[in-house]
Amino acid sequence: MRILHTSDWHLGRQLHRVSLLQEQRAFLKHLLKTVQEQRVEVVAVAGDVFDRAIPPLDAIDHFNWILEQLADLGVPLVMISGNHDSPRRLGVNARLIERAGIYLRTGAEDCARPAILHDEHGPVAFYGLPYLEPGLVQAHFAAEKPSHHAVLSAAMEQVRTDLATRPAGTRSVVLAHAFVTGADTSESERDITAGGVPSVSASVFAGTDYVALGHLHRCQKISERIRYSGSPLAYSFSEAEHPKAMWLVDLGADGTITAHKLLCPVPRAMRQLTGALQDLLASPEYSEYEECWLHVTLTDPDRPHMAMEQLQQRFPHALKLSFSHERRTADDESYRSRVQGRTDHEIALGFLHHVTGTPATGAEQDLLQEGLESVRTQAAAREAS
Known part of the structure; x- marks a missing residue:
């Protein structure tokens, strides 16, 4: 079965008050093109579909559009809620739209209710573990304490129990939204430290064939079977050098995994510049940065008057301004x-x-x-x- 693993769309997010809806729409079109060209059989979205609990209407329009397009293609979509999403809002009419091949898993009660999909080798059980706020779900899972490790461990026990009741040879895919030990972070993820230590061990997910993770924005591999797709766009300047991607995962008849990283389009390059104001404004060597999103750090000993306004005359997409000489004591x-x-x-x-x-x-x-x-x-x- 060929699976396209993506996450952290953050529809409706802004970059230093600049709307990214146009760039997010371009990514969704790219995703749809990838599905068609790569003959994807299932799309897995591992949370943070929206950037906030009550998203703007334009973001909802983007969400509805991609769901309609995938449904028209007959490609199933499995999606969980992340810590930025409102589980109840994202999960509205979830049972109804399963008839269109869209499987939303947004509540603790759905963790052990898989979407059963089939290929020529038999069934594949897709389990969705949305972001689980420890204090809210401890009682549901009868977890020992309200910690991320405790509630995710309890949720995975339910998954393994259900999987054991499935026909022999049933393969399994788990979608989860969490911070797994050993992964690299960036500046644009919202902290999830409630419940003490925010990270969980990769061993929590033992017994499954593939784990599609969301939450961290860097595309990375925890192990051959456990991966983050990362966000499709850079949402902070700390991600300027991070290649954005999705994972194209082939799940074999015996549960073997072959994964390829598919790079996402870069709508506008993100760069960081350092130098004196007049040099940045006049030097031809900076011409290549004129259409980039920029974080500029000025090295002038004194703060120039209206520095950002002057910079934006040459670099209209300069978004962030810092100064290397703050002239302050400890x-x-x-x-x-x-x-x-x-x-x-x-x-x-x-x-x-x-x-x-x-x-x-x-x-x-x-x-x-x-x-x-x-x-x-x-x-x-x-x-x-």
Whole structure:
């Protein structure tokens, strides 16, 4: 069976306030062309279909269009919700549209309800594990604790139990939206640290033939059978050098996997430039950057007046501006730079230490963690409704 593995479309997302709907539409057309040219038999979308729980109408139009196109081609689509999606909204009428070959899995109750598809070698069970907020689904899975590892492990136990009831020789594909240990991140993924450690071991997915992962935006291989497709577009300048792709996966009669990386089109190159303002504006060596999305870092000792406006005269798609000479002491270091790379829990503990003058006790650290996770769980419940 030939499977096209993609994820993290983030329909409706902007890049520094610039709409990407046109570029996302171009990707969907490319996906459709790939399906036809490569004779794809199933499309698997591993979550974060939309960029937020309540997407703009234009993004919904794009979503409806690709579903209609795949249904017209008779190519089944298996899709799960990610941490950016509203499970209930994405899953509206899921049972009804299965008649058109569109299989949406957005709730914990659907993890062990596979879409059974067939090729010339027999059945393939597609299991969808949407993003599972630990605090919301712990009770459903009777997990030991509200952690990502615990709830995903419990969900996979349900998958293996169901798979054991299927006819001998049934192959299996799992779609999951999670952070698997050993993978590389970028700046454009939303943090999922609720439930303590955000990552889960790849061993959680043992017993399945292929795992199509979503959440991380870099196309990468955890193992031969476990892969991230990544996002089809770069959504931050940290991804400027990341080739965007999909996986074309051939699942053999005996469960063997052959996978090829298919590069996605680049609608506009994303680059980072560093230099003095007047040099960037005048030097012919930068001509190739004039149509790129740019993050510009100026090296001028003083901040030039209306620097971005001047840059955009030559580079109309310059989106982000930084300065290498901030002229600040360590005490004046920006709050953003001080907290970069730290978790909410670490930031809150730092604030508590700053206010009280003493580090938090172990009990205080645990209490603060419980409070943060309670807030995250409530917010996730509101988004899911």
